[in-house]
Amino acid sequence: MPRLHDKVAIVTGSGNGMGRAMATLFAAEGAAVAVTDVSEADGRDTVRMIESEGGQAKFWRLDVSNEADVSDVFDAVRRQWGKVDILVNNAGISGVDKPTDEVTESEWDAVFAVDVKGVFFCTKHVIRHLRDNGGGSIVNISSIYGLVGSHEMAPYHAAKGAVTIMTKKDAATYGRDHIRVNSVHPGTILTPFVRELAERSDGGLRGYLDIMEPKHPIGHVGEPEDVAQAVLFLASDEARFVHGSALVVDGGYTAV
Secondary structure: OOOOOOOEEEEOOOHHHEEEHHHHHHHOOOEEEEEEEEOHHHHHHHHHHHHHHOOOEEEOOOOOHHHHHHHHHHHHHEEEEEEEOOOEEOOOOOOOOHHHOOHHHHHHHHHHHHHHHHHHHHHHHHHHHHHHHHOOOEEEOOHHHHHOOOOOOOHHHHHHHHHHHHHHHHHHHHHHEEEEEEEEEEOOOHHHHHHHHHOOOOHHHHHHHHHHHHHOOOOEEHHHHHHHHHHHHOOOOHHOEEEEEEEEOOHHHHHO
């Protein structure tokens, strides 16, 4: 039987990259998937990909930084399929690549509006649906930069650190409702966005990989599907005793 048979999943930011990989994998494993994204074109492309493989999906445009938007979309998902079992808080932005003393207030707020308030709003408004369902699973996409520091992207580090501890707090709160809450911490993942940036760099994609691959004990960088498989496990009933965990998916980058 498919691992998400008869489940209904909301995946935010699933128009491309890791979110698309999660949505298509969830559908292949039997879930009805609410594909949500700020980009209608990208989101509808994901739905077409799922439907072309015989899966079930529907697109909703969603700005996770808008609380009313979140509430309305989540209610619509429940009306569509009668319940909600899974929420993946994947939508996020990286923001500016500046040290703390150079970041403006608006640059800081832009990252926190999506990466932190978005997780807050989505979790807040999915809880009653999961309670009515008798439980469910929330998976928050954080980052290795929510666990360790580096010289890059000060607002992003702070935002992902917030998501990491929000996961722990919500796990402590909602376990009694049979709602599991876990976080996933990707390292270097070759998403279409990262690939495009690498290809535009001086050394091109190969030059980027020559720099990054030796930093990973496993010998290569990750693909979106690597993260999707980890999220699938946490979303599924196979992880019924996994709660409040921080699953690192980084090829050993943070192990050295």
